[in-house]
Amino acid sequence: MGNRKGKTGGSKIVIIVVMLALLAGAGYVYTAPEFEKEAPVIQSEKDIFWNRIDPLNIPVSDNVALSHYQISLGDGTKSVVVAEGDFKEGSKEKILLVNYPKNNIFDKKSNQLQAKVSVTDSSMWNFFRGNTAEKTIHIKVDHKRPNVNVLANSYSITQGGSALVVFQADDENLKTLYIEVGDQIFKAQPYKKEGYFAALIAWPFNKKEFNARIIAIDKANNKRTTDIPFYIKNKRYRVSWIKVKDKFIDGKITDLASSDPDYATISDKFDKLRAINETMRLKNE
Structure with a gap:
């Protein structure tokens, strides 16, 4: 009887230790930065215009680090992956470039396209598969200049x-x-x-x-x-020389200089005149 009670007590202790370990592990998974649950951000409007000549710019970001991306382009009938790859380790921001396929897979007259963007971060959440953000962008093709x-x-x-x-x-x-x-x-x-x-x-x-x-x-x-x-x-403007008196510099020029912190500390009269007559005038044009 004594041995049976001892074994039972030992089993309970083992169970409690295991449960505490599991709780500690679960707490770590939910709080550790490696297991963060915030998905990447795909910074693009849902409806955009495209001339098919310039690459589409799709900014993406993540609070920790980006891992992988895939972009497919379709016209409602056909679809093709136009961009896919891994981000440089530690990258938090990136602009993805999408070029129009050169193999004429889509009808040239089609003026409506859809871009499906998928971006995954480097989190260990979701059984080490990371957080994934997906977005469908509706594109109106416009190649006509104003x-x-x-x-x-x-x-x-x-x-x-x-x-x-x-x-x-x-x-x-x-x-x-x-x-x-x-x-x-x-x-x-x-x-x-x-x-x-x-x-x-x-x-x-x-x-x-x-x-x-x-x-x-x-x-x-x-x-x-x-x-x-x-x-x-073209017009050639005459250069005129004007004699400036100290009274003018000590009066109007000093008043103007005092009104602006950039010139208020200038003490030399010639430098003060140049600062107001040239620098301030150009600044205010």
Whole structure:
């Protein structure tokens, strides 16, 4: 009887130890970073436009590390894997590039596609298979560039002056519209009726070259560039020398310098004059 009680007591202790070990193991699995349960994020809208020329950019990310991805493309009849692979170890963010298949597997007239994206992380959760995120992206194929027509513009523009242009821009999926002059951008404003725009364009006096272009880009990144036919007039500006008195620098120039922390500590009069007359003026243009 004594031995039987001892064996029973020993068995209970073993069971309790095993249960505690299992609970500890379960607690570790649910709390350890290696077993995190957060799925990767596929950062793309469900409905997008594509011109089939530029690669599709699909950003993906994970809170710990990405492991594997697969992207298939289909037109409702046929489907093909267009991208698949493993991420570099430790990668948390990546932009996946999707190119249109070159083997003409899809009907060229098809304007609707679906991209199925699957991304898995490196977690040991789900029996060491990781967390997987899946997303279906509906794609409208659009390869037509926006239409842009210059309706009216100033005959000429002079260096240091400005000119006006009125134009029409048409695209049902228009995304971006502006006037580009070198490294400067001018905003186009709606004019009179839908699809018509106007813009006032300036030619800085310190720029020798001038070329104005209308830039129109749609949601599929199809781009139209149209030159504005201005007659260009360069102008040579006379250089004048003006004598500045200390009274002017100590008065108006010092007041302007004091209003801006970038110039308030300048004590040298010549440096202060240059800072206000050149640096601040360019900054405020």
